[in-house]
Structure formats: C-alpha cells, structure tokens
Amino acid sequence: MKASPRQQLLLLDLQDLDTGTARLTRKRQQIPERAELESFAGEMSDVRERFMSAQRELDGLRADLERIESDVATVAERRQRDERLLEVSTSSKEAQALQSELDTLAHRTAALEDRELELMESVEASETRFASAEAALTELNERRGTLQAAIEAAERAIDSDLARTAKERAGVAAELQRDLLDLYESTRSRVGIGAARLRGNVSEASNMALAPGELSVIRAAAPDEIVFCPGTGAILVRVEEAAA
Template sequence: MGLQRELDGQQAEIDRLESDTQMVRDRKARDEQLIAASTSPKEAQALQNELDTLARRTGELEERELELMEVAEQTKARFDEAAAALSGVDGRRAALEAAIGEAEAAIAREASAAAEERAGVAAEIQRDLLGLYEETRSRNGIGAARLRGNVSEGSNMALAPAELMTIRETAPDEIVFCPGSGAILVRVDEA
C-alpha cells in the first residue's frame, strides 16, 4: 500500500513535469515565431533572452523528469517484488484454507459416523443404564471410564488397594463408580 502511494506520487510528479516541459516548449515555439516576424532589434533581443531562459528551463525540467523516472522505475521494481510476495502468500493462504476445509469435512464425516455408531450402541444398552451414563456425564464431564489394572482412566490415578478390592468383589453386572472422578468404571478383563 505504501509503495503504491509512493509510486502514484512519483507518477503524478512526472506528469506535472511533462506538462511544465510542454508549456515551456509551446512558449519557445511562440517566441521563435515572434522573433521571426519581429522588425525591432530591441524586441528581437528581448525575445532571444527569453528563448535562452526557456532553453535552460527545458533542460532543467527534462533532467528532473529523467531523475524521477529512474526513481519511479526502482519503486516499481520494489512494488512488483512486493506484489509477487503477496501473491505467494495469497496462494499459500488459499492452499491452507482448502486443507482446513478438507479437514473440517473429514471431521464432520467422522463425527457423523461416530454419532451413528453411538446411536447403534445406545439402542443395545438398557435405558436406565444409558440414563445413568448421561446423568453422570452431565454432572462430572466424564460418563464412563475404563479401569486399567489399578488405574482409573476417569481420574488417571491409581486406586487405593481397599477401593480396588471393593470394586473387584462387586459382581460384574453391577455398576461401580470411580472414587476420584465419579465416572462409571468399565471393568475390562485384560487377561
């Protein structure tokens, strides 16, 4: 944005100098016609002095215009580099947005598949057990967790030997809860 403003300012200055140069050239052409038609030596001398001044002014304007054109060319090169870099960033952003879109679509498909699977499993579970699970999950954030060895995955802590003994003595079809997290413990025979 800054380079664009700088480039626009330089171009406006070049255009102004070109306009000034053209005005000086027009004035010079008019004076040359007047000097050719002049019959007074004094008037011719004054016109010649003005022509000399206009020639110097034309040279100054053209020199300044060339300097500005060179600076504008350098600014344009920097602008083109910045535009190319921005284009590269835009390309990478588009690729990232596409990858994010694909990942979101994959996540949505996985979530849909998991919801269907959960609905199928939930249909096989007794309604009162499912209700207890939902109530525990809403209260504690975790509905059920596996008991792996002596560690509850609900709290990620080892259970005390007395707690573990009580849980192991409970019948396999009875519900037991993790003392640390309050989640339903799923006892898995790891043998």
C-alpha cells in the first residue's frame, strides 16, 4: 500500500490520540479514591452490623423496661385499691386478707423496682454503645460520601478529556485515506499498536534497534510505501523522510 508521507504522519497523530485515550481510560478505572472506596466494603459491613446489633440490644432493653414499668404501675394501682378497701373494711377476716395481699404486693413491688433499676442501668450502658456505633457509622458514611464525590469529580474531568480526544481523533481520521485508516485499525486491533515512529534505526513500536538487513530494506522503500516493524507488525513511519 502507498500513502504520502503526510498521510503517514497523520497515523502518528492518530496513534498518539489512541494512546491518550487508553491512558485516560486506565486513569478513570484507577482513580485512587475508587480503590479506597472499594476497601470500605468490609469495614462498612462490620460497622453496620455493630450498629444494628447495638440497636437491637437497646430496643430489647427498652421494651423490657417498659414492661417492668407497666408492671410496677399495675402493682401500685392494686396496692392503692387494697389500701382504700382496708381503710373502710369492717370485717376482720377481710382486713386480714387485704393485709396479706398488701404484704405480697409490697414484696412484688420491691422485686420489680430492683429489676427496673437494673434495666435502667443496662439501658444507659446500651445507649452509650449505640451512640458509639451510630457515630462510627455516620463517620464512615461521611467518608464514603466524600470519596464518592471525589470520584465523580475526577470522572467528569476525565470524561471531558476523553470527549475532547475523541473529537480530535475524528478530525484526524477524516483526513486519512480510507484504505490507510482501515489498515491502521486492523493493525492496532491485532498487535495493540497501529503505527509508530522509526527514529534512526530504532522502532518505537518495539523500542529496539532494527537489524542492519531489516533497516536497509526499509530505507530502500519509497517514501510513500507503507512499511512495518519487523518485531511487532505495526506500521512504521519514517519521521525523517516523512518530514522531508
């Protein structure tokens, strides 16, 4: 295939833009905050489990305390009723029964109040643990939000660069003759690089010096003849000749 030196130089511009696109794509995938955010998964799971466990414990203790408080109130109402009945009772037998029940209720009240005190202390300790777990979860969510915002900002900047590069690439591609562009694309898809410079005796496709025989064959080719890197198969653009 033949193509003017100017057309061949455009291949280098196209390759530079494709290399830039690949670099930007890797940069987008490797945003530092993304890896840090992904590392949060295990920590977030542990902190969330700690928070939910503390919440379940606190809810259970509060429910137990509410039941005890209800029982205390019920016993208190029963004692008040019996005391009123005892005050107006005219039967010694009835009075004795009421007093016996009052004694039982007094013991019941003491036991309930002791349990109520224990539960109040447990609730207070549980509230402290819950507050600590809640604070840890809030802090982690804030850190995650900060990282997510940084990722989104970086993605917007990179996407802008990608869009600009794509526009520039479309402009360069439009200047290339169709068969040359097709050759470049097929070469790039096959070997990973479409075109590279030949500087002196060094192919930038392989970053190696060509053997004397390989170099003499390439130098003998006409300036508009398409030549290839013997090591990689990429299109070689002879920059000195192309520039001349």
